Every structure is written in structure tokens, then in C-alpha cells.
Amino acid sequence: MSEMTIHLKIWRQARGAAKGNFETYTVEKVLPEMSFLETLDLLNEKLTRQGQQPVEFDSDCREGICGTCGLVIKGTAHGPNPKTTTCEVRMRHFRDGETITVEPFRAGPFPILKDLVVDRTAFDRIQQQGGFVSANTGSAPDGNAVPIPKIDADKAMDAASCIGCGACVAACPNASASLFVSAKISQLSYLPQGGPERGRRALLMIGQMDREGFGDCSNHGECEAVCPKEISIENIARMRREYFKGALGGHDRKAASGD
Amino acid sequence: MSKILDAKIPSGPLADKWDRHEMECPLVAPANRRKFTVIVVGTGLAGGGAAATLGELGYNVLNFCVQDTPRRAHSVAAQGGINASKNYQNDGDSVERLFYDTVKGGDYRSREANVYRLAQLSMGIIDQCVAMGVPFAREYGGTLANRSFGGVQVSRTFYARGQTGQQLLLGVYSALSRQIAAGTVKMFPRHEMLDLVIVDGKARGIVCRDLVTGEMKRYAADAVVLATGGYSPVFYLSTNAVNCSATSIWRAYKRGALFANPCYTQIHPTAIPQLGDYQSKLTLMSESLRNDGRMWVPKAPGDKRRPADIPEAERDYFLERRYPAFGNLVPRDIAARASKVECDAGKGVGNTGFAVYLDFADAIKRLGRDVVADRYGNLFTMYEEIIADDPYHTPMMIYPAPHYTMGGLWVDYNLESTIPGLFVAGEANFSDHGANRLGASALMQGCADGYFVVPRVVAGYLARGGLGKVTTDHEAFGAVEDEVRKRYDALLAVKGSRTVRDFHWDLGRVMWDKVGMSRDRAGLEQAIVRIRELREAFWHDVKVPGEAADFNKQLEMAGRVADFLELGELMAMDALAREESCGGHFRAEHHTPEGEARRDDENFMHVAAWEHKGDGQAPERHVEPLAYENIEVKTRSYK
Numbered sequence: 077m078s079e080m081t082i083h084l085k086i087w088r089q090a091r092g093a094a095k096g097n098f099e100t101y102t103v104e105k106v107l108p109e110m111s112f113l114e115t116l117d118l119l120n121e122k123l124t125r126q127g128q129q130p131v132e133f134d135s136d137c138r139e140g141i142c143g144t145c146g147l148v149i150k151g152t153a154h155g156p157n158p159k160t161t162t163c164e165v166r167m168r169h170f171r172d173g174e175t176i177t178v179e180p181f182r183a184g185p186f187p188i189l190k191d192l193v194v195d196r197t198a199f200d201r202i203q204q205q206g207g208f209v210s211a212n213t214g215s216a217p218d219g220n221a222v223p224i225p226k227i228d229a230d231k232a233m234d235a236a237s238c239i240g241c242g243a244c245v246a247a248c249p250n251a252s253a254s255l256f257v258s259a260k261i262s263q264l265s266y267l268p269q270g271g272p273e274r275g276r277r278a279l280l281m282i283g284q285m286d287r288e289g290f291g292d293c294s295n296h297g298e299c300e301a302v303c304p305k306e307i308s309i310e311n312i313a314r315m316r317r318e319y320f321k322g323a324l325g326g327h328d329r330k331a332a333s334g335d
Numbered sequence: 336m337s338k339i340l341d342a343k344i345p346s347g348p349l350a351d352k353w354d355r356h357e358m359e360c361p362l363v364a365p366a367n368r369r370k371f372t373v374i375v376v377g378t379g380l381a382g383g384g385a386a387a388t389l390g391e392l393g394y395n396v397l398n399f400c401v402q403d404t405p406r407r408a409h410s411v412a413a414q415g416g417i418n419a420s421k422n423y424q425n426d427g428d429s430v431e432r433l434f435y436d437t438v439k440g441g442d443y444r445s446r447e448a449n450v451y452r453l454a455q456l457s458m459g460i461i462d463q464c465v466a467m468g469v470p471f472a473r474e475y476g477g478t479l480a481n482r483s484f485g486g487v488q489v490s491r492t493f494y495a496r497g498q499t500g501q502q503l504l505l506g507v508y509s510a511l512s513r514q515i516a517a518g519t520v521k522m523f524p525r526h527e528m529l530d531l532v533i534v535d536g537k538a539r540g541i542v543c544r545d546l547v548t549g550e551m552k553r554y555a556a557d558a559v560v561l562a563t564g565g566y567s568p569v570f571y572l573s574t575n576a577v578n579c580s581a582t583s584i585w586r587a588y589k590r591g592a593l594f595a596n597p598c599y600t601q602i603h604p605t606a607i608p609q610l611g612d613y614q615s616k617l618t619l620m621s622e623s624l625r626n627d628g629r630m631w632v633p634k635a636p637g638d639k640r641r642p643a644d645i646p647e648a649e650r651d652y653f654l655e656r657r658y659p660a661f662g663n664l665v666p667r668d669i670a671a672r673a674s675k676v677e678c679d680a681g682k683g684v685g686n687t688g689f690a691v692y693l694d695f696a697d698a699i700k701r702l703g704r705d706v707v708a709d710r711y712g713n714l715f716t717m718y719e720e721i722i723a724d725d726p727y728h729t730p731m732m733i734y735p736a737p738h739y740t741m742g743g744l745w746v747d748y749n750l751e752s753t754i755p756g757l758f759v760a761g762e763a764n765f766s767d768h769g770a771n772r773l774g775a776s777a778l779m780q781g782c783a784d785g786y787f788v789v790p791r792v793v794a795g796y797l798a799r800g801g802l803g804k805v806t807t808d809h810e811a812f813g814a815v816e817d818e819v820r821k822r823y824d825a826l827l828a829v830k831g832s833r834t835v836r837d838f839h840w841d842l843g844r845v846m847w848d849k850v851g852m853s854r855d856r857a858g859l860e861q862a863i864v865r866i867r868e869l870r871e872a873f874w875h876d877v878k879v880p881g882e883a884a885d886f887n888k889q890l891e892m893a894g895r896v897a898d899f900l901e902l903g904e905l906m907a908m909d910a911l912a913r914e915e916s917c918g919g920h921f922r923a924e925h926h927t928p929e930g931e932a933r934r935d936d937e938n939f940m941h942v943a944a945w946e947h948k949g950d951g952q953a954p955e956r957h958v959e960p961l962a963y964e965n966i967e968v969k970t971r972s973y974k
Contacts, residue, residue, distance in 0.1 A: 107611060109611065118613060137576040138618075139412060141498065204516040208510060209467050213787070214463070216462035218462055220479055239501070240406055263470065264468050
């Protein structure tokens with residue numbers, strides 16, 4: 077296990093400040109099996125001991141499921157490895173002496189709170205518009221009352237795997253949230269339980285996505301490339317169909333007309 | 336004077352208790368519900384489920400979480416599944432059997448009435464989640480699929496690949512989102528509850544720190560629900576998320592809520608072993624892997640050959656040998672301890688010798704690689720990224736890790752703590768799992784408490800009346816906020832030489848070595864002394880950078896570690912007082928000739944609930960006797 081020296085060129089921005097800048101730090105004794113975030117931990121320990129301000133970043137489960145962490149590492153959201161979140165990136169993918177650029181997920185609708193921490197509550201507001209089935213607790217029929225073909229359940233699960241990290245937005249040249257929004261719309265469109273609210277859901281969620289300032293999808297495919305959970309861009313095509321059907325009144329347009 | 340606690344269990348036959356209790360709980364009329372405000376802290380299955388359901392019913396709900404969005408509560412990380420006594424597999428399952436398995440699995444240290452209610456409610460949870468669009472795994476015929484978990488002989492575990500917790504939590508999050516849009520739930524992300532406010536003896540509010548601005552804020556309500564999860568990170572290295580903490584429940588304890596069975600911790604048998612001192616957490620490998628994986632070590636101590644070079648005859652499949660009836664699917668406490676025994680005997684594998692193999696070769700031979708990949712693919716990928724080895728070809732290396740805490744705030748049958756109006760749900764309470772929790776039962780309890788129990792019992796509390804109007808201008812809020820502010824200013828003022836992590840790491844080592852998988856009197860006494868020293872050192876030498884009025888992760892962690900440094904001592908005291916072995920609590924002095932846990936039902940068939948008597952004072956141990964009227968108490972055996 078050979079120790080490495082790593083240089084980190086990190087975006088620093090004070091809370092509420094309009095401007096930030098890059099600062100470069102050196103971390104010694106980095107082991108190949110360490111995670112990227114543990115390397116940042118090590119840096120923060122060093123900065124704290126030296127009386128400097130540690131670098132703020134978000135993380136929680138550190139096993140790739142909660143969606144809290146999200147850094148642009150060497151120009152790519154969640155780093156150079158496909159199918160991984162930032163917390164799953166290991167240092168063995170970097171070279172001794174390498175300088176690694178670390179930035180927050182940048183997008184207009186994701187304002188920077190401090191250093192590498194961004195505000196992604198825009199995603200919550202989109203969900204609140206229709207990312208649910210209106211089924212109050214206690215109103216449910218037996219779980220096996222409505223059989224669901226395995227293939228539909230599997231496709232719903234593929235879409236439902238989205239962890240809401242926002243890498244798709246950070247990677248998109250238009251800062252579109254289409255992959256995120258389409259994952260939820262697709263999931264519920266594959267399941268009979270999502271049926272009654274399909275049209276309304278698509279119209280309302282997409283309307284909110286626009287109001288939050290996310291851009292349009294122009295089929296670059298960068299979102300799918302960085303998605304740690306392999307959410308397919310096919311979901312965006314499906315979302316468009318759901319939207320048009322909703323807009324043409326194919327589902328339940330009346331219910332959404334208040335928007 | 337030590338008290339005998341009354342759990343307020345409804346009278347009547349076990350099977351009728353909850354139905355009758357629901358009927359007897361007074362109600363609040365629909366038009367009056369919005370006049371009541373309920374604070375819910377936490378947005379996992381228990382907290383988020385309670386907040387959403389209370390919102391649906393029309394109450395005014397204030398919901399808080401430390402995460403940047405409620406969808407990231409730590410329930411999200413549960414992998415394997417959720418139990419329910421549906422008997423869809425026609426293999427003889429029933430409410431009675433789930434009840435029996437859970438009480439036995441908890442080594443006869445849980446409360447019968449609570450467990451029975453849990454088993455009854457389990458079925459409605461599955462129905463509710465399906466209705467909300469949770470994409471559970473299904474068979475080709477379109478029906479729900481099941482698998483097996485440890486400690487049971489039926490298939491009752493519902494799952495969504497290896498991401499069941501995520502999918503259930505996203506169900507909760509969707510219900511919560513709907514209520515936020517409807518205006519019944521007001522959501523406060525990035526807010527950490529730092530203290531509880533009590534007015535006229537009742538829980539009436541909380542003081543929070545806004546984690547973005549650092550501002551201290553006050554919130555008042557008619558009732559407070561804590562659903563803030565467990566305290567495994569007292570061990571520093573655990574499978575929990577790095578922001579999991581005991582702070583909310585610990586602050587409630589210091590305000591008078593009793594803390595029950597703090598020493599009951601679950602060490603999960605199958606986590607990726609520790610690699611080094613830099614590490615920030617341990618990664619769990621789901622119990623579901625033991626459906627198809629076989630645990631083994633070399634028969635000869637010190638055998639350093641590669642696993643593929645060790646012939647079948649020189650391997651010891653130790654769980655299959657010791658527990659032929661349940662084999663690799665014994666409960667977690669048993670599997671974890673068995674692994675430790677093998678490693679302590681020098682048969683552990685890997686660089687450190689603190690690992691055993693979990694081998695899928697037979698499963699791949701029997702089922703094919705595709706089936707194994709379909710069942711566990713995401714776990715295999717996670718393992719490979721961390722260890723840089725392919726578990727399809729080389730057996731996984733695994734070792735036990737702190738995972739779940741059965742202990743928590745003491746609650747009665749209504750999930751109400753000893754502070755009136757303070758309810759505690761999910762892992763934060765102690766109520767359902769006794770001394771050991773069975774796999775796939777945490778999600779079940781979170782959903783049961785959140786969706787079904789809390790909304791009913793909180794309504795009962797509010798309907799009984801007697802709650803005057805209290806606002807955040809009340810002097811009690813000012814006094815509590817002052818205390819919190821002083822505590823956080825004090826952390827910043829130490830300006831010592833060691834980081835928060837240094838202290839947390841040291842505490843974790845003491846807890847793991849002395850209050851971990853095996854405990855004894857001398858070790859526990861040493862632990863208490865050492866923890867006191869560490870706490871003293873912390874308040875004299877910790878270095879917390881930055882300011883209070885800013886985004887300051889180190890300050891957040893400092894507050895949490897300060898509380899862990901107190902809780903750790905109580906855990907050791909509880910373990911010391913419980914002179915028996917039961918479930919996850921193993922006292923080296925108390926075991927059978929075969930090395931199994933030996934309970935002392937005569938002296939310890941009770942819940943121990945500790946009362947805070949002031950800083951520097953010894954806490955007082957109260958008891959709630961446990962009565963088993965519907966189940967025969969036996970020596971737990973999985974042989």
C-alpha cells in the first residue's frame with residue numbers, strides 16, 4: 077500500500093458571498109484504498125490543526141445511496157468513474173502527485189451555500205407538485221390485489237433508483253433537471269397505482285421544473301453518462317409522451333388546469 | 336427511590352389489545368385538528384410517516400431534519416427488506432408466528448403487547464406502500480416476491496432489490512411532499528434539534544440550530560415526536576451515516592425522559608472489514624446475502640492460503656456446523672459472535688485476521704451468475720469498488736460492525752416517554768426488539784410507528800385536552816435557548832489542540848473494545864473511567880474551528896460527540912448492571928458451556944430505564960418488569 081501525495085484544487089466560497097475562488101492544498105499520506113471524501117476529511121483535520129477554515133462539503137451515508145454528496149471531481153460530476161457517487165470514489169483511481177480539481181455541482185437553481193455545499197431544495201419543490209400517488213394512510217387494498225407484471229415492476233424500480241443527487245443537472249450544458257424529473261414520472265407511469273394522476277403529474281412537475289430555472293433538454297446525454305444509478309435517458313422520452321398526453325387531455329387534464 | 340414503570344398496556348386478550356385501544360383513544364374532530372400543532376423531529380420511516388399521516392388527518396405539523404432534504408434520512412440505507420406476516424408464500428406464516436419469532440429473536444427482553452401490535456400492523460404496511468407506488472420485487476405472475484431473513488423459517492421479507500429502505504423512504508417522502516404542497520406539513524431541512532422545551536411538565540417545543548446560518552430558533556407545539564434514529568456512531572465506526580447522532584434523544588433524557596436499555600446494541604455480522612485508521616464508516620453487506628452465501632474460515636489457525644487454494648475438507652462452515660437448523664440464517668447476534676469466536680481463535684482471514692469469508696460459489700453453481708447478480712448485484716458492485724476484488728470469483732471478506740441500537744428512550748404502549756406529550760418512534764425508542772433485532776424488522780417498526788401508531792396515540796393525547804396556549808415567547812424557551820447557546824459557545828471557546836474526530840475516534844475504540852461484542856466487569860469498569868477522562872479532556876482540549884453563526888460542520892459534530900461522550904458512559908453502566916447475557920448483550924461471565932448467551936430470567940427479566948439526576952450525579956436505574964403471558968419463555972436455540 078503505497079502512500080501518495082495529492083494536491084487538491086478546491087473551490088472556496090464564503091457563505092452568502094457572490095464570488096469564490098480556487099485554493100490549492102496538499103494532502104500527504106493518502107492511501108489508495110481511502111475514499112475521496114476520507115481524503116477531504118484528512119485535509120480538514122490538517123486545516124483545523126493549523127487554525128485554518130476546513131472545507132465544507134455535504135455527505136451522509138457514505139455508501140452511495142442517500143444522494144447527499146456531490147462534487148465535480150476533475151471536471152466530472154461524481155468523478156471520473158462511471159456508476160459511482162462521490163463518496164464511493166476511491167483514491168486508487170488517482171496518481172501520486174496528481175492535482176485534482178474539486179468544485180460544487182454548479183447550476184443556477186442550485187445556489188452555493190458555502191464552499192462545496194449547494195442548495196438543492198428546488199428538487200423538493202418539483203416533487204411536491206406531483207411526485208406522489210394520492211393515497212392516504214389506511215386507504216390501501218391488499219398488496220396483491222392488483223398484479224403488476226414483473227417487467228413493469230422492474231422498469232419502475234430502475235427509474236425509482238434515482239437518489240436525487242443532482243449530478244444530472246451539474247453535467248447538463250443547459251442545467252436541465254429532465255433526467256431527475258423523468259425518473260419519478262416514469263416510475264409512477266409504469267405502475268397502475270400511478271395511473272389516475274399521470275397527466276396532472278407530468279404537467280405540474282414539468283411546470284415547476286421550468287419555474288425553478290432549470291433548462292430544457294437538448295439530448296446531450298451528459299446526464300445519463302454521470303448518473304451514479306444508471307437512470308436511462310429513455311425516461312426523458314417517456315416523460316415527454318406523458319407530458320403531451322397530459323397536455324392533450326389524454327389523462328386528466330381538467331385536474332391540472334388550475335396550474 | 337427506584338421506580339417500577341407502568342407501560343400502560345391495555346387489558347384484555349393480546350390479539351384484541353390494539354383494536355380496543357384504538358377504539359378507546361379519544362378523537363379530535365376533523366375541523367379541530369388544524370388548531371393543534373405537532374412537532375416531528377426526523378423524516379425517516381417513523382418521523383416522515385408520522386408527519387405525513389398527521390398532515391393527511393389535518394393537524395398542523397412542523398417537521399425537522401438535519402439533512403438537506405427529507406428524502407435522505409438514514410432509513411434510506413436499509414438494504415435487505417421489510418417483514419410482514421402476509422403468508423403469501425403459504426409457508427405457515429401468521430401474526431402469531433411473526434410475534435413469536437420477534438420475541439424469541441429479542442431473547443425474551445421485549446414487551447409482548449408492543450410486538451404483537453407490530454406483527455398485526457405489518458400487513459397494512461405492505462398494502463400502504465404498494466398503494467403509494469413502492470416498486471417491490473414481483474414474481475412473473477405479478478404477485479409480490481419474498482425472501483428469508485435470519486432467525487425465521489418462513490419467507491416473509493418483502494424487498495426492492497438491495498434498496499428496500501430507499502424505496503420505502505421515497506414512499507414516505509412522496510407522502511410528505513404531498514402534505515407539504517397541501518400546506519399541512521411545514522418542512523425544516525438542515526435544522527438540528529438541540530434541546531427540548533418543557534412547560535408545566537409537558538413537552539411543548541424544541542430549540543434548533545439552523546445548520547446553514549447557525550441561527551438558534553425556537554418552535555412551539557402541543558406535542559413533540561422524536562424519530563431521530565439510533566446511536567451506533569457512539570462506536571465512531573459503524574454502518575450508520577456520518578450525521579446520525581443521539582443528540583435529540585440525549586437532550587430529552589437530560590430533561591427527564593428515561594433512557595431504556597442503552598447497552599442493547601446490534602453488531603451486524605456482515606460488514607466490510609475495517610481497512611485503516613483513516614476510515615469514516617463501515618459499509619454493510621445486507622443480511623439477505625446469507626440466503627445464498629455460506630460463511631466459513633479455514634480449519635487451521637493461521638492458514639494464509641488464498642481461499643481458492645483451501646480444499647473443501649479444510650474449511651469450517653462454522654454456522655452450518657454449530658446451528659444446523661438455521662445454518663447461515665441464524666440471527667445477527669449469534670452470527671456476529673460466532674465470527675468473533677473464530678477470529679479470536681486465530682482463524683480469521685485477510686491482512687488483519689479480523690474477517691471471515693462469505694462465499695457464493697455454491698449459489699453461483701446452483702443458480703447461475705445471472706440469478707445471483709439479479710438478487711445481489713448492487714452489493715457485489717459496492718464490495719468490489721471498496722475492496723478491489725470480485726466476489727463472483729473470490730469469497731467476500733466480512734466482519735461484524737455496529738449497526739443498530741435496540742435501546743432508546745423508554746416509552747409506554749402509547750410510545751409516550753416519561754415526559755407527557757413527548758412521543759418517541761422508530762429506532763429512537765426501545766420498545767419492540769428486546770435485546771436483539773431480527774433482520775428486516777427495523778423498517779417494519781419504523782413504518783408501523785410512523786404510519787399507524789403515532790397518529791393514533793398523539794390524537795388521543797391531544798383530545799384529552801388540558802393544553803394551554805404556549806408560544807415561543809414563554810420564559811421556558813428563553814431559558815433553554817440560553818443554555819444551548821452557552822454550550823455551543825463553550826465548544827468554540829476551548830480552542831484546544833485536538834480535533835473533534837480525534838476524540839470521537841478514541842471514544843469509539845473504548846466502546847468497541849470494552850462495550851462491544853463481548854463485555855466483562857473489569858473492562859466495563861475501565862471503560863467508565865476512560866470515558867470520563869476523555870470527556871474531561873474534550874472540554875479542555877478540543878479544537879473547533881469557525882464561528883457559531885455560520886455553516887460549520889465541525890461545530891455540529893462537536894455537539895454530537897459531546898453527547899456521545901456522555902451516552903457512552905451510560906451504556907457501560909447499563910451493561911455493568913445487567914449481570915446476564917441476552918441477545919446482543921454478551922457478558923463474558925455469563926455463558927453456557929457451549930459459549931451461548933445465558934440469561935438470568937429470575938433477576939433480569941425487565942427493562943432497565945435510567946433517569947438523569949444532574950451532571951456529575953449517578954443516574955438512577957428503574958425497571959419495567961416484563962411478563963410473558965402468551966409465549967413460553969425458553970432458552971433460545973437455533974441448533
